[in-house]
Amino acid sequence: MNPTMTKKLLLTLLAWGIALIVFFPIFWMILTGFKTEGEAVATPPSLFFEPTLAGYHTVMARADYLKFALNSIVISFGSTLLALIVAIPAAYSMAFLPTKRTQGTLLWMLSTKMLPPVGVLMPVYLLFRDMGLLDSQLGLTIVYMLMNLPIVVWMLYTFFKDIPKDILEAGRMDGAGTVQEVLYLLLPLTLPGIASTGLLSVILSWNEAFWSLNLTTSDAAPLTAFIASFSSPEGLFWAKLSAASTLAIAPILIFGWMTQKQMVRGLTFGAVK
Amino acid sequence: MIRPHFPTRFLQWGTPMRERTSGRTVGGFRNLFLQGPAVTLLLLWMLVPLGMTLWFSFQRYNLINPMISGFAGWDNYTYLLTDPALWTAMGNTLLLVGWVLAISVIGGTLLAVLFQQEFFGRGIARLLVIAPFFVMPTVGALVWKNMLMHPVNGVFAWLSNLLGLPVIDWFSSMPLTSIIIIVSWQWMPFALLILLTAIQSLDDDQVEAARMDGAGPLAIFWFITLPHLKRAISVVIMIEMIFLLTIFAEIFVTTSGGPGLASTNLAYFIYIRALLDFDVGGASAGGVIAIILANIVAIFLIRTVAKNLET
Secondary structure, rough: OOHHHHHHHHHHHHHHHHHHHHHHHHHHHHOOOOOOOOHHHHOOOOOOOOOHHHHHHHHHHHHHHHHHHHHHHHHHHHHHHHHHHHHHHHHHHHHHHOOOOOOHHHHHHHHOOOOOHHHHHHHHHHHHHHHHOOOOOOHHHHHHHHHHHHHHHHHHHHHOOOOOOOHHHHHHHHOOOHHHHHHHHHHOOOOOOHHHHHHHHHHHHHHOOOHHHHEEEEEEOOOOHHHHHHHOOHOOOOOHHHHHHHHHHHHHHHHHHHOOOOHHHHOOOOOOO | OOOHHHHHHHHHHHHHHHHHHHHHHHHHHHHHHHHHHHHHHHHHHHHHHHHHEEEEEOOOOOOOOOOOOOOOOOOOHHHOOOOHHHHHHHHHHHHHHHHHHHHHHHHHHHHHHHHHHOOHHHHHHHHHHHHHHOOHHHHHHHHHHHOOOOOOOOHHHHHHHOOOOOOOOHHHHHHHHHHHHHHHHHHHHHHHHHHHHHHOOOOOOHHHHHHHHHOHHHHHHHHHHHHHHHHHHHHHHHHHHHHHOOOOHHHHHOOOOOOOOOOOOOOHHHHHHHOOOOOHHHHHHHHHHHHHHHHHHHHHHHHHHHHHHHO
16 A cells, blocks of 8 residues: 555544544434433443434424424524515625725624623613513514624625626616616526525524523524423433434534535635635 | 726716716715615614613612612622622633633644545545534533433443543533533534635645645644634634623533532623523623623724725
8 A cells, every 4th residue: 555545544534533523422412312211311322222213203292392493493584584685785785886984884794793692681681571572583583683684794795796897787788777786687696695695694593592592481482492491300301302402403504514615704704715 | 975986887887977966975875775774773783782781780770679770870880890709700701711712723723734634535524523513502512411421321421431430420520611611512613614714725836835845744734834824713713702702502501500600601690690680780780891801802803804804
């Protein structure tokens, strides 16, 4: 065997060893979801067992599981849709009609993201209580939309900036107005970018746990809060917890894997591409 | 508003008269109209709660005792700043942020170099190693707490027994360390994801030239790779800091800040004041402190990003 081959094999062993260790908690959770409650707590841990869907059946049979899942879907997709509707025009004007103030506006938007949620917990809680938004899908949707708006604007801005101005100007020469220009030229051209922006916003909303734990109790509680309820004595049902957790993270893990490349831009505000 | 490139646009737009007579205001109005909703929403989202937090922090205000009311002056702050619990929470916050940053940034950099090399199944191995970042914090923390760190049925306890080592009751004997491990597991993949992207823009020719000049792998890492990653690393540090300063869910589902105050950070401390003690004034004063801390970090982050905008 030549030395480069040996090196490659050693690298493969090392990298895969680390990857498997890092992934182990997730793997173990998925595996435990297919065990019976008895096997889930068995010592020594059983690696080979007869898989059962009992955990999944119990979770799905709980009438409220679907309610939590539905809340997560409505809130994260709703907030993303709202954020995109507000952000697309803003990012469009920043990318194609830049002024001296554009950079300042962008940085200011980024700065709103620096306000720690715990710093404004009290006012938001009290405002929501007075407006009847506590424990409502609408309330959490609004918070997540505002939470993600700066990232969405930034990400769209970096994608829009990559589109040559000539293309839009050619459209304009053909008599396209701003609305047509955005709908028929810009959106189709940047669809992959918009999709990954949307997915990032969905991921962040789906996984957000500070506001969901503090602003909801039961009616509008999303999956983060549902999983957190297992931290009480009910957490003893590990197979059930694992099944519920697997269901809760599976879609997001897939979204994350799909968009990881473009996501780096959004997460670093364009500083790393 | 002044619009750059005005002359070329004016020539290409095909509506010269309108542009010429009211060019500045048309552009201004258009931008105002397009950016207005986003700017207004964010302005409200920032100013209203911020103003209220500041206001409450100078008030006597308790949610379950309406008898407590009126202007408090600096009382909430003096009460808070003389409370040893605040300083314990601050210390824990710094330990948590510092350790997680060190582990995730150093680990992330080394892993980025490793996962940049050619090896079999690289694509899949990369997907596996970044996965924890996408896992809901409540799920990640509970999996670690119940299935790995549990002193009786956990995988770690089983491994310790197998190797003849003493079994550790993670959350009662070293609660903060346990949380640091869990949070690092979530954030190291983030650092890796960013740094792996940054490392891909490293110039291969430069590395090749250094190798021809007799530079070993360590010298290449230290003198070429690391300087190339400098900006990406600083961005990772600042973004992580902002999130890590207010870690909440991981503590909420594992230790609830205990035992005692052993794993209470600033965010959890304010949460206890606010929603368990119903002390709006005190919680708001704590909130102001958290905001000030975050802003110190934010100033540096915004500067770095701004530098990038210009280039």
